Amino acid sequence: MPEGNIIHRLARVHRRWLVGRRFTADSPQGRFAAEAPHLSGRVLEDVRAHGKHLFHHFEGGVRLHVHLGLFGTIRHFRAQATPPSPACRLRLASPHATLQLSGPQTCELLTPDAEAALRARLGEDPLHADASRERAFAALRQVRAPIATALLDQSRISGVGNILRAEALFLARLSPHLPASDLRAPDFERLWTALRQLLEDAARDGRIVPPHAPPTALTLPGRRREDRFCVYDREDLPCPHCATPVARVPLAGRSLFFCPRCQAPRRRAARARPAPGRARP
DNA sequence: TTCCGATGGCCAC
């Protein structure tokens, strides 16, 4: 269930916990059986995240690239691991830790050059300390499609998924239908700030909880998932800011959630046209 | 027990 925050959290945990250990690798499911021997016996040297992509650097220049897609999960075991599910694509085991990866969209070995080429195709990652907001702004402004569509384009900004898109546009009070090419600098600043805030909080806490989520978020027993969010998955529930029912519309095959009032399209500035039949002074 | 939808992304048309 990954957006960029989850991947960065995984990278941070793996760096702290797994780097320096030597692993054996196998593929209970069999679909990584040909590659697993190339990892076995190698020491993990580093773990990096870029957007939704995770890179494990093993000694000898062997890179494991994982993209969890919509369904992928990584299970961690500090000591005794439970038997892997039949769908477990890759199991990495050391005496102190075991990882079980299942359902990834991508699980492959890369050379350092191939990893660099892949990362070069990705947009700025707001979670990278050296991310360039100027490049991100310029990349978004090249898109004529709605900003909601542009935000999911990983070659523009990397790591934003459907939840972050909805919550960040809401926090920035931007209409999801605004053409990205019409984005103004102050709009982008609010959007970038919202993205960074949501991603950083979620990477630390392990889940996305917007700062202005309804007061029921995470507190009431039996709470529903949608109570965690301001607009995502809250169709017809009141906007936490103005109580207008949250709208849900399909956009490019995904559900888009927004408040029709707080995120109303901005009105075009009225053109200065001289009144008919009246001379200018 | 069965079915459905989901925080992605690729491909064909």
Next chain:
DNA sequence: TGGCCCTCGGAAC
């Protein structure tokens, strides 16, 4: 734009 792949939790029966 729609179909498809990957897996699994929870809703529906």
